[in-house]
Amino acid sequence: MTIKKLSWIHLNMPRARYKQLVDQFASRIRSGELSPGTQLPTHRQLAAREGLALVTASRVYAELEQMGLVSGETGRGTFVRETALPLGHGIDQPPATEGMIDLNFNSPSIPGQADMLRQALRQLSISGDLESLLHYQPHAGRQHERAIVATHLEQRGLKVTAEQVFLVSGAQHGLAATVMSLLQPGDVVAVDALTYSGFKVLAEVHRLELVAVAVNDAGPDLQALEQLCRKRRVKAVYTMPTLHNPLGWVMDTTQRQQLVAIARRYNLLIIEDAAYAFLADNPPPPLITLAPELTVYVSGLSKNVATGFRIGFIVAPDHCVPLIERTIRATTWNTPGLMTAISCGWIEDGTVARLETEKRSDARARQSIAREVLAGLDYVAHPASYFIWLRLPEEARADQIAMELIKANISVSTAEPFTIADHAPHAIRLALGSVDPDTLKTALTNVREVIGRYLY
Numbered sequence: 001m002t003i004k005k006l007s008w009i010h011l012n013m014p015r016a017r018y019k020q021l022v023d024q025f026a027s028r029i030r031s032g033e034l035s036p037g038t039q040l041p042t043h044r045q046l047a048a049r050e051g052l053a054l055v056t057a058s059r060v061y062a063e064l065e066q067m068g069l070v071s072g073e074t075g076r077g078t079f080v081r082e083t084a085l086p087l088g089h090g091i092d093q094p095p096a097t098e099g100m101i102d103l104n105f106n107s108p109s110i111p112g113q114a115d116m117l118r119q120a121l122r123q124l125s126i127s128g129d130l131e132s133l134l135h136y137q138p139h140a141g142r143q144h145e146r147a148i149v150a151t152h153l154e155q156r157g158l159k160v161t162a163e164q165v166f167l168v169s170g171a172q173h174g175l176a177a178t179v180m181s182l183l184q185p186g187d188v189v190a191v192d193a194l195t196y197s198g199f200k201v202l203a204e205v206h207r208l209e210l211v212a213v214a215v216n217d218a219g220p221d222l223q224a225l226e227q228l229c230r231k232r233r234v235k236a237v238y239t240m241p242t243l244h245n246p247l248g249w250v251m252d253t254t255q256r257q258q259l260v261a262i263a264r265r266y267n268l269l270i271i272e273d274a275a276y277a278f279l280a281d282n283p284p285p286p287l288i289t290l291a292p293e294l295t296v297y298v299s300g301l302s303k304n305v306a307t308g309f310r311i312g313f314i315v316a317p318d319h320c321v322p323l324i325e326r327t328i329r330a331t332t333w334n335t336p337g338l339m340t341a342i343s344c345g346w347i348e349d350g351t352v353a354r355l356e357t358e359k360r361s362d363a364r365a366r367q368s369i370a371r372e373v374l375a376g377l378d379y380v381a382h383p384a385s386y387f388i389w390l391r392l393p394e395e396a397r398a399d400q401i402a403m404e405l406i407k408a409n410i411s412v413s414t415a416e417p418f419t420i421a422d423h424a425p426h427a428i429r430l431a432l433g434s435v436d437p438d439t440l441k442t443a444l445t446n447v448r449e450v451i452g453r454y455l456y
Contacts, residue, residue, distance in 0.1 A: 021050060021060045022067075029069045029080055036082040037400055040070065043078075071399065071416075072423040082399040101435055101443045104411045106386045107307045108433035110358045116351065120342045133337035139329045140321075141167030141340065148344045149313050152352065156277060157285045158297065160315050166324055167335045170310035171275045171300035172198050177314060177331065178271055178296045179206050181323040187235040189271075190228055192220050194389075194425070196245050196273060197417035199238055212420035217380050219244075219251045222258045229266040236269035241287055242277035246389045246418050246429045248382035253284040260291040267294075274299040278356045279363055279384045293317050301343055303386070304356045311335060311343045360384050366432040366440060373444040377451065386433035390447075392426045396454035401428060404450045410443050 028034045040061070041049065047057035061078050064070040072078045124130065140146065147162040168174045175198070183189070185207035191199065193212040203210050211228060214221040220239070228234060239259065241251040251259070263270050272287045272295055288295040300312030316324055328334070346352045363384045370381070370388055379390040392398060398414040405412055413431070415424040430447065432440060 017050070017052065018056050018060050018063075021046075021052075022063045025060070025064055026067060026069055029064075034080050036080050036403075037397055038080040039076075040078045040080070071397075073397070073426055076394070076426070079397060082397075082403040099409055100406075101410045101439060103430045103432070103435070103440075103443055103447070104413050106303065106431040106433040108303060108359055108362065108386055109306065110355060110362065113306060113355075116346075117342075120345060123345070124338070124341060129341070133341060135337075137334035137337055137340075139325050139334055141165070141335060145340055145344045148347050152347045153299075153313065153315065155353065156274070156299075157283075157289055158315060159289070163321070164315050164318070166314040166316065166328060167340060168300075168312040168314055168328060169332050169335055170302055171273070171298055171312040172202075173310070173332065174298040174300065174312040174314045175199060175271070175273065176202055177324055177327045178298060178316075179203075179208065180331070181327040182269055182296070182320060183208060183236060188232050190225055190234050190237040190268075191420055192239070192244070192247075193420050194247060194415070194418045195238065195420060196240065196275075199273070200417070200420070210420050215247065217247065217249065219249050219255050220259075222255065222262065225259070226262050229262060229268070234266060234268060236271055237263060238271045238273065239287070240273045240276070242274055242283045243280045243382055243385055245276055246387055247380055248385045248387065248389065250280050250283050250382065256284055256287055256290060260287060260294075263291060263294050270295040272297045275303055276385065278304045279360055279386070280382070281360070281384065288315060296320065301352070304359060305343070305346065305352060309339055309343060311339055363433070366437065369437060369441050370430070370432060370444055373441060373448055377448065386431060388430040388432065390428050390430055390451075392428065392451065393454050394426075396426075396451060398424070398426060398428055401450055405447060408446050408450070410446055412447070 025034070040046070043054060043057045043061065046052065046060065047054045050057070061070060061072065065072060069081055070078050071081050143162060145167060146165040149167065150160050150162050150165050153160060153165070166177070168177055179202055183206065186209065188209045188211055189203065190213050191210050192215045194215055200210065211232065211234070213228065214224045225237065237259070241256055241259070243250055260270075262268070270287055270291060274286065274297060277283065277286070277299065286297060288297040294317070297315040298312065301309045302312075314324060363386050366386065367381060367383055374388070374390070377390060379388050381388040392401060402412055402414050413429045415427045415429070418429065419425065430444070435443065
């Protein structure tokens with residue numbers, strides 16, 4: 001009898017108070033009673049009003065944030081989200097609406113690239129090596145193609161052998177192969193507080209713990225990284241030293257030396273992402289040249305040739321070679337022979353180098369358009385990058401700005417996909433490389449007009 005009575009009491013107990021509050025807030029937000037942009041009480045105010053412990057009040061807002069109904073903004077408070085805007089808008093998928101102007105994803109292309117591909121396919125069709133492309137390739141790539149890529153990487157300051165180069169299916173696959181080969185679930189990885197969204201997704205899938213390192217407009221706070229390594233058992237650091245996405249910095253030589261010194265003191269694996277490095281003129285040497293025994297270098301042809309060319313490169317220390325080769329075998333077996341052959345042909349005949357030069361010029365021209373249109377707004381960007389990090393005025397909110405721009409057929413990214421910390425900064429990222437210059441100017445003018453409504 002007693003057991004049955006206790007069971008009945010348990011089943012009929014009122015739901016936890018915080019759950020009731022979550023449901024109440026959710027209902028009011030979804031009904032429109034609490035409209036997008038409404039500032040909610042502070043954690044302390046909510047706790048005092050409802051007679052809750054502060055930790056319980058914080059739990060209410062944390063659950064609402066997980067549901068995509070509110071967003072916490074550092075130094076400002078908690079606000080009702082624009083729920084019509086997809087959570088993490090700008091990264092999960094390209095804009096599907098026909099006619100949408102894409103300032104979300106970068107797919108930079110130079111006029112005439114389609115004709116270049118036609119010509120390359122014609123040349124390949126009459127080559128004597130065509131039969132071999134129908135068969136399996138070595139997991140890390142054919143030796144002569146690895147040698148071609150090693151020569152290509154010399155232009156970036158790397159002096160490596162063909163045996164250290166792995167050909168993979170794009171830089172994202174290169175990052176995945178590195179993580180799968182050299183890290184374990186639960187490992188702590190230090191990353192910039194704002195970082196490449198694709199690495200965030202990768203870390204989630206492989207159950208890595210990402211810990212944010214504070215950043216400024218010139219690079220990461222390396223003292224903060226050192227302090228983190230003293231407190232935690234950090235296994236690796238993921239970094240973009242040459243043209244950071246989304247902030248556009250290029251770390252100077254001193255910063256690179258300091259980062260390498262920290263990595264050596266704490267035996268950190270350095271994962272160096274160089275996807276956008278080709279856009280920087282005469283940058284300092286890559287980290288892998290300073291610490292070849294600790295660094296895995298990852299890059300590819302997605303941005304400097306075309307996003308459809310899913311060919312990437314990994315350069316790794318000798319002791320990592322068998323582990324990475326095994327992962328490539330487990331994931332893709334080998335890179336697509338056709339694309340690899342075309343890519344290596346373009347490296348050899350100078351096409352890749354020419355495209356890189358033209359895209360640096362193209363990016364500079366687009367940044368010039370942005371400087372003209374966005375003059376007076378608070379943003380940071382490298383002068384030859386394809387993106388801008390635009391901080392918003394106090395009166396505006398990123399999700400509202402993004403939603404207003406969607407209504408104007410312009411797609412942008414909020415800060416959420418790039419943010420490692422609990423609360424995303426008050427900013428949007430603008431990708432400049434997927435539309436023609438005239439459309440870009442018009443779109444940026446619309447962006448300025450929307451933001452301007454909050455300035456006056």
